[in-house]
Structure formats: structure tokens, C-alpha cells
Amino acid sequence: MPQNRWLSWLSPLLLVVLWEGAVQLGILNRIFIPPPSEVVVALIKGLADGSLLADVVISSERIALGFLIGAIPATVLGIWSGLNRTVYLLVRPLATMLYPVPKIALLPLVIVVLGIGEVSKIATVALSVFLMVVIHTIGGVMQVDQRYFEVGRLYGANQRTLFRTVALPASLPAIIEGWKLAMGFALTLIVGVEFVGASNGIGYRIWQSYELYAIADMMAAVCLIAALGWVITLGLDEVERLLVPWRHTVKESRMPLLKKWWGAVRPWSYTAAIVPVLLGAAIAAQQGGLNWLWLVLALIGSIAIQGGTNLMNDYYDYKKGTDTPAVKGTGGALLRGEMTPQQIFWAGILAFALGSAIGLYLVSVTGPFILWLGLCSVAVGYFYTAGPFALAYVGLGEVAVFIFMGPVMVLGSYYLQQPVIAWPAIWAALPVSFVVAAILHANNLRDIDTDILNHKRTLATMLGRSGARIEYYVLVGGAFVSVLLLVALGLAPWPTLISFAMAPLAWRLMRTAATEEAAEKLHPVLRGSALLHMRFGMLYVIGWVIALWI
Amino acid sequence: MQAAPIVFAQAGLTYPNGVEALADISLTIATRSAVAVVGPSGCGKTTLLRTIAGLERVSTGTLSVAADATRAMVFQSGLLFPWMSVADNISYGLMTRGVPLAQCRERARVWADRMGLQRFIDAYPHQLSGGMQQRVGIARALAIQPDIVLFDEPFAALDAQTRLLMQELVCDLQRQGVCGTMVFVTHAIDEALIVADRIIVMSARPGRIIADITPQLPDVPIAEKRALPAFNQAFADIWAQIRSEVELQMHEGVR
Numbered sequence: 001m002p003q004n005r006w007l008s009w010l011s012p013l014l015l016v017v018l019w020e021g022a023v024q025l026g027i028l029n030r031i032f033i034p035p036p037s038e039v040v041v042a043l044i045k046g047l048a049d050g051s052l053l054a055d056v057v058i059s060s061e062r063i064a065l066g067f068l069i070g071a072i073p074a075t076v077l078g079i080w081s082g083l084n085r086t087v088y089l090l091v092r093p094l095a096t097m098l099y100p101v102p103k104i105a106l107l108p109l110v111i112v113v114l115g116i117g118e119v120s121k122i123a124t125v126a127l128s129v130f131l132m133v134v135i136h137t138i139g140g141v142m143q144v145d146q147r148y149f150e151v152g153r154l155y156g157a158n159q160r161t162l163f164r165t166v167a168l169p170a171s172l173p174a175i176i177e178g179w180k181l182a183m184g185f186a187l188t189l190i191v192g193v194e195f196v197g198a199s200n201g202i203g204y205r206i207w208q209s210y211e212l213y214a215i216a217d218m219m220a221a222v223c224l225i226a227a228l229g230w231v232i233t234l235g236l237d238e239v240e241r242l243l244v245p246w247r248h249t250v251k252e253s254r255m256p257l258l259k260k261w262w263g264a265v266r267p268w269s270y271t272a273a274i275v276p277v278l279l280g281a282a283i284a285a286q287q288g289g290l291n292w293l294w295l296v297l298a299l300i301g302s303i304a305i306q307g308g309t310n311l312m313n314d315y316y317d318y319k320k321g322t323d324t325p326a327v328k329g330t331g332g333a334l335l336r337g338e339m340t341p342q343q344i345f346w347a348g349i350l351a352f353a354l355g356s357a358i359g360l361y362l363v364s365v366t367g368p369f370i371l372w373l374g375l376c377s378v379a380v381g382y383f384y385t386a387g388p389f390a391l392a393y394v395g396l397g398e399v400a401v402f403i404f405m406g407p408v409m410v411l412g413s414y415y416l417q418q419p420v421i422a423w424p425a426i427w428a429a430l431p432v433s434f435v436v437a438a439i440l441h442a443n444n445l446r447d448i449d450t451d452i453l454n455h456k457r458t459l460a461t462m463l464g465r466s467g468a469r470i471e472y473y474v475l476v477g478g479a480f481v482s483v484l485l486l487v488a489l490g491l492a493p494w495p496t497l498i499s500f501a502m503a504p505l506a507w508r509l510m511r512t513a514a515t516e517e518a519a520e521k522l523h524p525v526l527r528g529s530a531l532l533h534m535r536f537g538m539l540y541v542i543g544w545v546i547a548l549w550i
Numbered sequence: 551m552q553a554a555p556i557v558f559a560q561a562g563l564t565y566p567n568g569v570e571a572l573a574d575i576s577l578t579i580a581t582r583s584a585v586a587v588v589g590p591s592g593c594g595k596t597t598l599l600r601t602i603a604g605l606e607r608v609s610t611g612t613l614s615v616a617a618d619a620t621r622a623m624v625f626q627s628g629l630l631f632p633w634m635s636v637a638d639n640i641s642y643g644l645m646t647r648g649v650p651l652a653q654c655r656e657r658a659r660v661w662a663d664r665m666g667l668q669r670f671i672d673a674y675p676h677q678l679s680g681g682m683q684q685r686v687g688i689a690r691a692l693a694i695q696p697d698i699v700l701f702d703e704p705f706a707a708l709d710a711q712t713r714l715l716m717q718e719l720v721c722d723l724q725r726q727g728v729c730g731t732m733v734f735v736t737h738a739i740d741e742a743l744i745v746a747d748r749i750i751v752m753s754a755r756p757g758r759i760i761a762d763i764t765p766q767l768p769d770v771p772i773a774e775k776r777a778l779p780a781f782n783q784a785f786a787d788i789w790a791q792i793r794s795e796v797e798l799q800m801h802e803g804v805r
Contacts, residue, residue, distance in 0.1 A: 151629050154603055154621070155643040155694070165642070169633035246633045246674040 009349050013356070017375075020360070034216040037364035040357050043220035052205070056224055059194065059202040062118070063186045063232075066125025070186075071179055074130040078137020078175070083167060088138065095134045103128035103185070104192045116197045121190070128189050129182040136178025140171035173247060176240045183236060187229050202228070271530070272405055272436050273306035274299060275537035279432060280413025282544035283425050287418050294362060294416045301358035302409065308351030309381040315344045316390070352378060366416055373412045380404050395459045397444070398437045398475075406433025427491045431499070431540055434479035435533040441472055442529040445513065446522035465517070472513045476506050476529075479536060495550065496543030502536040554616040555580050556602060556698070556731065561611035562756070563597055571597040572608070573756035584724055584732040586746030588739055588788065590796045594757025595735040599623070599700045602733060615698070622691035623700040626707060628683040630675040636662060636686050637671045643694035661689040665719075681712040685719070692728050701734040705741065713741070718772055720745050725769075739788050743781060744772055751788055754795045761791045 016036050022028045023035035030038070046052030081088040107124050114120040144167060152166045194203025202225045209218035240247070281295045318341055359374040380400050384391050391400045410429035414422060444451065444460035445468050451461050460468035483499055486492035509528045516522050556579040563572040571594040579585050587595045600606040601613055603623050615621075622643065630639045638645075640661050641654035649657070662671045665685040675683055684704055691699055701720075705713045721744065723729055734745050742749050743765065751761035765784035767775060775781055 147625075147629055148631065150605060151623075151625070151631075152642075152646075154605065154623055155690070156646040158646070161646050165634075165646075166631070169631070172633075244633075246676070 009352075013378075016356070016360075032215065034219065035364075037360045038216045039219040039223065040361045041364055042214075042216040043223055043357075044361060046217065046220055046224075052221065052224060055200060055202045055205045055221070056228055058200050059190050059225070060228065062121050062193075062201065063125060063183075063190050066122045066190075067129050067183060067186050069122065070126035070129030071133045071182060074133035075137055075175060075179075078134045078178075079141055079167070079171070081134075082138045082141025082171065083163070091134065092138065095131055095138070099131050099135055103131075103189055107193060107196060111197060121193045121198065124193055125186045125189050128185050132182035132185055133175075133178045136181065137171070137175050140174025140178065141167060143174065144170040173240075173244050176236070176244060179239075180233070180236050183232055184229070187225070187232070191225065270303050270306055271534035271537065272439065273302040273409075275436075275533070275541060276405060276409035276429065276432055277302050277413040278541045279429065279537070279544065280410040280415075280425060281417055282541050282548075283410070283422075283428055284414045284417035285548055286544070290417060294365070295413075297358050297362060298413050298416055301355045301362070302413075304351045304355035304358065305377060305381055308348045308355060309384060311344050311348030311351060312382060313384060313392075315341055315348060318344075352381070362416060366419060369415055369419070369421070370412060373408055373415075377404055377408060377412075393457055395457050395462050397440055398459050398471075401440050402433045402437040405436040406430065424491055428486060428544075430482040430486070431479045432533075432537050434475050434482060435529070435536050438472065438475040438479070439526070439529045439533050441468070441475055442509075442513070442522070442526040444468070445472060446519050446526055449519065469513055472525075473510055476510055476532070480506065483540065493544060493547030493550070495546040496540050498543050498546075499536050499539040501539060502532055505532055505535070554614070554619075556733075557612075557614045558608075559612045559614075561601070561608040561613050563594075563601065563606060564609050570756035572601075573758050575608075575611070575757070575759060577750065577759060577762075579731060579733060581731055582727075583748065584729070584734070584746045585748045585750060586734045586736060586742035587750045587752060588736060588742045588792065589752030589757065590754050590792060590799050591737060592799070593752045593754055593795070595737075595752055596702055598752075598757065599702050599733060599735050602698065603700055619697040620694055621698045621700065622694055622696035623702060624684070624687045624691050624704045626703040628675070628680075628687045630683055630686055630690070632675050635672050635674060636667060636678070639675065639686050640689045640693050642690055647694070657693055658689075661693050665689045679712075680708050681716060684708065684716060688719070688723070692723065695728070695730075697730045699729045699732050701732070701736075701745075703736055706737070714772070717741060717744050721772065739785055739792070740776065742788070743767070743784055744775060749784075749788060751791045754799045760795070761788070763788060 019028075020035045020037060023030050023033060043052070077091060081091040103124060106127065107120070110120045110124050110127070114123055148166050148170055149162060152162045157165060190201070191203035191206065194201040195207045198204040202221055205221045206218050209215070209221060277295070277298050281290060284290070356374070356378065359370065363371040363374070380391070384397070384400060391397055407426040407429040410432065411421065411425050414425040441460065444458040448460045448465060448468060451458055459471060463471060480500065480503060483492065483496055487494050487497060505528065509525055509532060513522070513525050516525075558575045558577040561572065561575040562570070564570045575598065587598060589595050597606060601608055602615060603621050631642070634642070637655060637658040641649070641658040644654045644657055645651075659671065662668050665688065667682065667685055667689070670678060670682065675686065678686065687704065705716050708716060720729075724732065724745070732746070734742070736742050748762070748764045750759055751763065752758065753760045763784065765780060767778065767780055767784070
């Protein structure tokens with residue numbers, strides 16, 4: 001089952017691709033059903049001029065206020081009714097009676113009483129939240145195993161201590177479950193409320209788009225409220241982790257959220273995503289102007305895809321059991337138990353989705369070539385460690401990285417600026433290909449012993465230690481040799497030779513790789529290779545940029 | 551320290567729903583003695599324990615336990631609080647009695663060390679194995695320095711080897727004199743013979759006392775004890791007493 005999980009994100013992707021294709025081929029009428037790329041354009045436009053964001057903020061305020069006004073008294077009353085029979089008998093029938101009434105049906109009544117302003121909108125949300133939370137809280141308190149109270153009493157707890165140490169913590173999971181459900185309801189409700197009597201908010205925007213027949217805008221707004229719902233869910237999950245730490249087998253549950261994710265997505269590995277994009281743009285700039293917006297979008301998209309790849313690698317390495325605590329890998333947030341596999345998985349999906357969204361936008365403005373490059377990149381990023389034929393486990397990791405983090409990315413970035421498939425851009429990408437493959441190989445060289453034990457087939461394990469060392473020299477040396485050749489052949493401008501400033505670093509790395517065998521002694525080679533990639537790559541790009549003025 | 555023994559005098563207990571759990575129990579448990587109660591399932595062994603704990607009251611006859619005696623209980627399913635760390639679980643009985651937090655923490659640490667739990671002091675119960683959980687349960691009971699410790703089939707859910715280890719642990723703790731008066735309910739006859747000096751045999755429901763045996767076994771390691779002829783003789787005697795009760799229950803189809 002976990003091995004086949006990729007199917008579950010393939011289907012939404014397939015839907016988007018089919019949808020886009022069907023509209024582009026004219027099977028679907030774009031007047032009624034605009035393609036995803038148009039929706040993305042509408043989304044970016046709406047976000048850029050601030051109007052969409054303003055509506056989200058207003059709706060969020062209404063939800064937040066309604067939720068707090070409803071949930072706080074409901075939680076108190078719910079706990080009280082759960083513990084006190086008299087209060088229970090008074091509250092329960094009323095709550096169960098009102099609970100099934102669709103709250104939106106009460107909106108006109110609320111408007112009659114409170115007027116059509118903000119108050120009635122918030123009150124409707126609050127009422128719905130209140131009932132939901134009361135019911136769940138009562139249930140939560142009453143379902144607490146009575147034996148826990150017995151244990152508490154036996155060990156000398158009085159009523160107050162029992163409440164604090166047994167009733168409250170034992171019912172908390174159910175109470176939070178109620179909060180989550182209520183929040184879902186609030187989200188649904190606010191849209192309905194804003195359909196009717198509002199002049200702003202996300203629901204209003206959806207309805208207005210419908211009246212103006214701006215379907216793409218409507219879908220953009222729907223996407224945004226879905227995103228809002230997703231963010232709120234994440235937030236409540238975090239609240240749950242904070243209040244109910246015993247529910248999750250997380251040893252370092254107190255680790256700050258940001259720090260955890262920082263470790264999981266490995267932003268320091270992003271030079272691999274940034275350098276080729278900059279290089280492609282710099283090469284294209286030799287032929288003409290530069291569209292800065294597209295360059296920035298390409299950078300963000302590339303970083304998102306890289307982040308998604310990192311997360312997916314962690315997920316599948318963890319699932320396949322190839323990363324063990326012995327491997328002092330760059331990721332390993334899963335191994336240290338800081339995050340659940342599900343969190344990593346879905347964050348990876350989200351990162352891919354963001355990358356895809358930006359990609360689709362760029363496709364809509366530059367043409368389908370980028371789409372093909374993007375689809376191939378996503379596929380390789382995914383099948384790098386996932387699926388039955390994981391590239392990293394059959395010795396093709398270096399090859400995949402060499403091609404995709406070099407020529408493919410450079411060409412993509414180049415194509416955005418100059419819509420032709422230019423061989424010079426592909427050749428010019430080779431030095432970057434060599435150093436990026438060297439990073440991966442340094443990793444495999446370091447892990448060669450554990451990988452052999454785990455039957456993880458990398459080029460390093462297949463070549464053996466001495467062969468793997470030679471491969472490292474070839475990759476690092478190849479970077480410098482390729483720069484020389486490119487300049488000699490006139491395929492790269494001479495200022496790119498400043499990248500030779502990194503030759504001493506490269507020499508030191510090769511020396512270490514030649515002499516050391518222990519994994520912890522080889523770890524600096526990995527870090528050094530990443531550093532080499534960043535510095536060498538940036539100098540190489542700077543060489544291209546300098547050439548613009550010469 | 552509590553001086554008065556635990557005394558049942560013609561005590562019986564009938565639940566409001568009419569089920570008669572205990573009948574005509576007359577029993578004196580001496581201070582600081584170790585008594586095991588065996589009997590077929592559902593015979594009222596646990597009910598007997600709960601009356602001593604003060605969780606149930608006898609409906610006929612009397613039960614007298616010194617009013618100031620501190621009582622602690624170790625439960626079959628552990629019943630640790632899942633929302634508390636091992637340390638907080640161990641020191642729970644101290645915390646409810648108003649012992650300052652720092653001292654609670656210190657006592658928890660001492661008991662965790664003693665039970666081989668030092669590495670798990672900040673873990674939550676669900677992260678522990680069944681045997682470890684029961685160690686926490688025992689530590690929670692003993693941390694309050696109880697006059698009476700009640701064991702309610704504490705090792706029934708553990709695997710055979712872990713059970714042996716836990717029996718050794720209980721014997722050790724008893725030798726160290728931290729268990730006060732111990733009443734140990736079990737359905738395993740060998741376990742009763744290992745942890746207790748005196749064994750009360752109960753009948754099928756309503757629970758009555760059908761035998762009161764004090765086998766004179768030397769204080770030797772468990773493995774040796776099990777090999778003694780006297781051990782096997784006592785085992786056979788008790789089994790002979792219980793066998794017909796178990797059969798009776800089986801035919802009646804009572805739980």
C-alpha cells in the first residue's frame with residue numbers, strides 16, 4: 001500500500017493535465033470551463049492587485065471571530081455538562097434539537113434580529129460553531145474511561161485535581177476533534193453567508209464572478225478558499241500537537257515548527273535549483289532582453305520542485321528503510337521522529353503543486369515546450385526514489401541529476417526568455433551538470449558501506465571504492481575541463497574562466513576523497529561538493545553576466 | 551505505619567443488579583504479610599480487592615481496614631494515564647497529596663532508576679512495552695510508600711518470559727520491605743506460590759473462601775523454588791481445590 005501511494009497523487013495531476021488538454025484541443029468550451037492555466041493566471045492577477053487577498057482576509061476575520069465567540073463558551077459549557085448531570089439534562093436536549101438545523105437556514109432570522117451588517121455574519125458562524133463544539137465536548141467528556149477517575153481517586157485526587165489531571169486531558173482529543181469539525185463548518189458557512197448579504201469576502205467574490213461570468217476568477221477564488229481551509233487545518237493540527245502531545249509518538253515534540261520544516265526541506269540544497277535557472281537566463285540575455293517576472297517565477301517554481309523532491313526522497317527512503325540513523329544524512333527529519341511520514345508526503349505534494357501551478361502559468365504565457373520539460377522534471381523528481389524503478393536505486397541517480405539539473409533546467413530557463421531550443425544553452429550547461437552530479441556522488445561515496453549493506457545500488461556501490469573515487473575525480477575535474485573546452489570552442493565567453501578560482505577547493509576535495517574511507521571523514525567532502533557547486537556555479541553565471549557588458 | 555490487620559467478618563457483597571459477588575468472607579490479613587488470592591475467573595477476587603481499596607463497600611458483614619492506611623493498587627491493564635509522562639505517572643499519588651513539584655520529580659527519578667526505567671522517564675506510556683508499563687504502574691503504587699499494596703492480576707496480559715521477570719521484581723521489592731501488606735490477586739497458581747506466603751483459594755461466584763493454605767517454602771530464587779517437591783505438592787493441592795470450581799463454571803457457561 002505505501003509503495004503504491006504515488007497513485008493517489010497521480011490522479012489529481014492527471015485530471016489537471018486532461019483538463020488542460022481537453023480545453024486546449026477544443027473538446028471543452030473555454031468560455032464555460034477555462035483551463036487550469038487560465039485559472040492560475042486569474043489567481044496570480046487577483047493576488048497581484050491585492051483584491052483577492054483582501055477578500056480572503058475579510059472572510060478569515062469573520063471565521064476567526066465567529067469561531068472564538070462560538071467555541072470558547074461552548075467548550076466551557078460542554079465540559080460542565082459532561083461532568084454535571086443537572087447541567088447535562090438541561091443543555092443536551094436543546095443542543096441535539098438545534099444541531100441538525102442547517103445553520104444557513106437561520107441566516108435570514110439572524111439578519112432580522114441583528115441587521116445585515118458584520119454582526120449577523122459572525123453570529124451565524126458562531127452559532128454553528130457553538131452547537132458543534134458543545135455536542136462534541138459533552139461526548140468527549142462522557143466517553144472518558146471511568147476507571148481513570150477511579151485510579152485518580154484511589155491515589156488521593158480531590159474533585160479539582162481530578163478535573164485537572166483526568167477529566168480535562170482525557171477529553172481533550174475529542175474536544176479538539178470538535179473544534180476541527182466546527183472550523184470546517186465555519187468555512188462552508190461563511191461562503192454561503194457571503195453569497196447572500198455581503199459586499200466583500202471570498203464568498204461574495206465567487207458570486208460576483210458568477211454574475212459577471214468570469215469563470216476563471218470564480219475558480220481562482222475557490223482555489224484560494226480551499227487553500228485557506230488547508231492552512232486552517234494545518235494550524236489546528238499544530239494546536240492539537242501542542243495540547244495533546246501524548247497522542248503522537250514524537251520524541252522531540254517541543255521542537256519549533258519552523259526549525260523542523262527547515263531541516264526537512266533542506267533549503268541549503270537549493271543552489272542546485274537556483275544556479276541552472278540563473279544560468280539559462282544569463283545565456284538568454286546575451287541574445288536580448290530579460291523578463292524579470294518570469295525569471296523570478298521560474299526561480300520560485302524551481303525551488304518548490306527541489307523542495308518537493310527533497311521531501312519525497314525522505315518519505316520513500318524512510319519507507320524503504322534505506323536511511324538509518326547511522327546515515328548522518330542531510331534530511332532525516334523522519335528518522336529523528338520530528339515529523340510523521342504523512343506530513344512529509346503531503347508537504348512534498350504541496351511543493352510539487354506550487355511548482356506545477358507556477359509551471360502552468362509559465363506554460364500559458366510561453367507555450368507547451370515548458371510543459372513537457374516540467375512534466376519530465378516532476379516525473380524524474382518523483383521516480384528518483386519512488387515507484388518500482390527508483391532511479392537512485394539502480395545506479396542512475398547521477399545520470400538523472402546530470403541531465404535534469406543541468407541542460408534541462410538551463411534550457412527551460414533559457415526558453416522562457418528566448419523561445420527557441422538552442423543547443424548552445426545545452427552545451428553551456430555541462431559544467432553545472434558535472435558539479436551537481438559530484439554532490440550526489442559525494443553523498444554516495446560517503447554512504448558506500450551502508451548502501452552495500454542495504455543493497456542500495458548506486459553507481460558508487462557498483463564501481464567499488466576505487467572506481468567510485470575515480471568517478472569523483474571525473475565529475476569534479478570534468479566541470480573545469482568543460483569550461484576550458486567551451487571557452488576554447490567559443491561556446492562560452494572567456495570571463496567564465498573566473499570559475500577556476502574554485503580549483504583549489506576542488507583539489508582539496510579530491511585529495512580528501514582519495515585518502516579517506518570512514519563515512520564521517522567523507523562527510524566534509526559532501527558539504528564541500530555542495531559548496532563547490534554553489535561557488536563554482538555562481539562564478540560561472542557571473543562570467544556570463546560580465547560578458548553582457550563586454 | 552498502620553498496625554491493625556485487614557479483617558473481613560462474614561462479609562458479602564451483592565451488586566444493585568442482584569449479582570452476588572462475595573458471600574460469607576471471613577479473613578484476617580496480618581500487617582506486612584504477603585497474601586495471594588486465586589480462584590476461577592469471575593469469582594470475585596477483584597471485587598475482594600476493590601473492597602479493601604475502598605472502591606466498593608461490602609453489603610453484609612463488616613470489613614475493617616485501618617482508616618489512616620495508605621492504599622495503592624496495580625491494575626491488570628496498567629491504567630496509567632496516557633496523557634502523562636512516565637515521571638508524572640509515577641509521582642501522581644505524591645502530587646495529589648501536595649508534595650512540591652521538585653520533590654515529585656526527584657521521587658519519580660529514584661523510582662524510575664529502581665525499576666530500570668531511567669531512559670523512559672519522559673516517555674509517554676504508549677511508547678512503552680507492556681512489561682515497562684507495569685513497572686510504571688508498580689512504581690506509581692510504591693512511590694507513595696503505601697501501607698497496603700493491592701495487585702489485581704497485574705501480569706495476566708504479559709508474555710510468559712516478561713511475567714517471570716516481573717515476578718522476580720515483585721519478590722525483590724517485597725524482600726526490600728517496600729510493599730507493606732500485599733494482597734495479590736491472580737489466576738495463575740504458580741504465580742501465587744512465588745509471590746506470596748499464604749494463598750486464599752476462592753470458589754466460583756458467589757466467591758467464598760474454600761481453602762487457606764500456607765505452604766512452607768524456603769526463600770530461594772524462583773527457578774529453584776519451582777523445582778522443589780513442596781512447590782509441586784502445593785500446586786497440586788490448590789489445583790485440586792480449584793478444578794471442580796472451574797469445571798462447574800465452564801458447564802454453567804458463566805464468564
